[in-house]
Amino acid sequence: SQQGEEDPQALSIQEGENATMNCSYKTSINNLQWYRQNSGRGLVHLILIRSNEREKHSGRLRVTLDTSKKSSSLLITASRAADTASYFCATDAGDDKIIFGKGTRLHILP
Amino acid sequence: KAGVTQTPRYLIKTRGQQVTLSCSPISGHRSVSWYQQTPGQGLQFLFEYFSETQRNKGNFPGRFSGRQFSNSRSEMNVSTLELGDSALYLCASSLGLLADIQYFGAGTRLSVL
Numbered sequence: 001s002q003q004g005e006e007d008p009q010a011l012s013i014q015e016g017e018n019a020t021m022n023c024s025y026k027t028s029i030n031n032l033q034w035y036r037q038n039s040g041r042g043l044v045h046l047i048l049i050r051s052n053e054r055e056k057h058s059g060r061l062r063v064t065l066d067t068s069k070k071s072s073s074l075l076i077t078a079s080r081a082a083d084t085a086s087y088f089c090a091t092d093a094g095d096d097k098i099i100f101g102k103g104t105r106l107h108i109l110p
Numbered sequence: 111k112a113g114v115t116q117t118p119r120y121l122i123k124t125r126g127q128q129v130t131l132s133c134s135p136i137s138g139h140r141s142v143s144w145y146q147q148t149p150g151q152g153l154q155f156l157f158e159y160f161s162e163t164q165r166n167k168g169n170f171p172g173r174f175s176g177r178q179f180s181n182s183r184s185e186m187n188v189s190t191l192e193l194g195d196s197a198l199y200l201c202a203s204s205l206g207l208l209a210d211i212q213y214f215g216a217g218t219r220l221s222v223l
Contacts (some may be wrong), residue, residue, distance in 0.1 A: 009148045028181065030209065031209065033211065033212075035212075035214075040198065040217070040219070041213040041216050041217065042200055042202075042214030042215050042216045042217055043200070043202075043212070044214070045212065045213070048211060083145075088153065090212075092209035096208050097166055097209070098155075098212070099155070100153040100155075101152070102146075102150065102152035102153075103152065103153075108192070
């Protein structure tokens, strides 16, 4: 079964708005990562947040982690057309494997 | 530093054939992982190699196999291709553990007719 589940499956917002996507997982984790994938290309790592961290920032990206709710959120502020992509969370459950969710498709409208 | 290189980028095969995909990791990276991505199943882990040894394996049939060479380059092979094997195959490398940050190649798009 899927460890990480992103929500929503798809999201369309106007350029300049903020985009929020969520990831829920089932078992305890060591860390959680977010990746971006442009259409038909490889994934690009965005942020890694460890289980003892609650929030992390990187440029326009803000990631939060709530281990009590087994969930994480990725916020992209002031969205741009180039942010159009699929976003995946990946969880490390400590068995030396990482499991990817099915992703959120983000579309930035001009 | 060069990124992860996958060849070929596109491949068309027919059912019953076999295929070999190649992946060159980032210099210094010893772990290479393979993933299958399809619209229905998402990104699914195939296997991981570290120092020429398979360290982890996903839930795929034995038709899917791989290997890693002493220079960390990796190949994956799919024998007796089925229509359902049509997918984007992604290779990723990392410094050590599979749970480290993964650096992905652009993928090989395999179409089975």
